[in-house]
Amino acid sequence: MFDDVADPDSLCPRLPSPLQEVAEPAFARHGVRLLLKRDDLIHPALPGNKWRKLAPNLRAAAEAGRRTLLTFGGAYSNHLRATAAAGRLLGYRTIGVVRGEELAAAPLNPSLARCAADGMRLHFIDRGTYRRAGSPQVLSALRDRFGDCYVIPEGGSNALAAQGAAELGEELRGEADVAAVACGTGGTLAGLAAGLGARGRAVGIAVLKGGSPHFLGETVAGLQRAAFGDRRGDWRVEARFTCGGYARTTPELDSFVAAFEQRHGMALERVYVAKLLLGLTELAAEGAFAPGATVAAVVTGTP
Incomplete structure (x- = not known):
């Protein structure tokens, strides 16, 4: 391990993250309690599922003697931002492989600008190549270009990430x-369901348009097999609440967010958390939760 690469625990994460009960009319009408699992308060630079998924990968990188992290994301990726922040705070070099070669010629948006300010080297590739980012050919080309890197997949979702997210489920038992939890790449749901154990039930609210519940479910099951040896826990994926796709919105979502923020004085992250809460609200109205049940929504990021 490199002496000048710090352990993630040196950042003093706030664990377990707090639970906050909120009075939401749609839940109260059906006799259901709503809790917010405030993973957004774990660390100001590495909030939520980003901490839980990144921390075990950072330890593995250090143990393998790798001080350069290479990972993948879109133009507004929270994962890229978190990886760049981790690099700045803990002494890793970071490379972000960004989907969309055309973005290289455009001004950086605020998300990518933050990555760059934290020292991340941005490398833009075309969308076709990005879809094959996990292939040996693409990874080999990236290693030829950037040297010996520790590779973290898109969204940070791998077996180590699922094991880290299992601690979230354990805290909610x-x-x-x-x-x-809101689902992009499925790593947090995989760990959450495993950590909850036999008596808990987990729901993943998909935020990406075009992916079927079956496809995302297979991804989650695959991560569980890699992390724990087999499928774990009682879980399912809901794909009805994408609101047009990743980072997109609808008038319904905008109205919901405005009303929630006014009631509770809490700003909602739009890409994941707002869709999670909207989806749970609609599920409650449909009677998906038994009267007397307690539902915990994982707040995975900050606005």
């Missing part, structure tokens, strides 16, 4: 009948 006995606190909630149902625990729900």
Whole structure:
């Protein structure tokens, strides 16, 4: 391990993250309690599922003697931002492989500008190549270009990430009948469901348009097999609440966010958390949760 690469625990994460009960009319009408699992408060630079998924990968990189992290994301990727921040705070060099070669000629948006300010080297590739980012050919070309890197997949979702997210489920055991999280790449849901154990139920609210519940479910199951040896826990994926796709919105979502923020004085992250809460609200209205049940929604990021 490199002496000048710090352990993630040196950042003093706030664990377990707090649970906050909120009075939401749609849940109260059906006799259901809503808790917010405030993973956004774990660390100001590495909030939520980003901490839980990145920390075990950072330890593995250090143990393998790798001080350069290479990972993947879109133009507004929270994962890229978190990886860049981790590099700045802990002494890793970071490379972000960004989907969309055309973005290289455009001014950086605020998300990518933050990555660059934290020292991340941005490398833009065309969308076709990006879809094959996990292939040996693409990874070999990237290693030829950037040297010996520790590679973290898109969204940070791999077996180590699922194992890290299992701690989230363990923290919610006995606190909630149902625990729900927004899903992009599925790593947090894989760990959450495993950590909840036999008595808990997990729901993943997909935020990407075009992916079927079956496809994302197979991804989650694959991550669980890699991390734990087999499928774990009682979980399912809901794909009805993407609101047009990743980082997109609808008038319904905008109205929901405005009303929630006014009631609770809490700003909602739009890409993941707002869709999670909208989806859970609609599920509650449909009677998906039994009267007397407690539902915990995992707040995975900050606005």
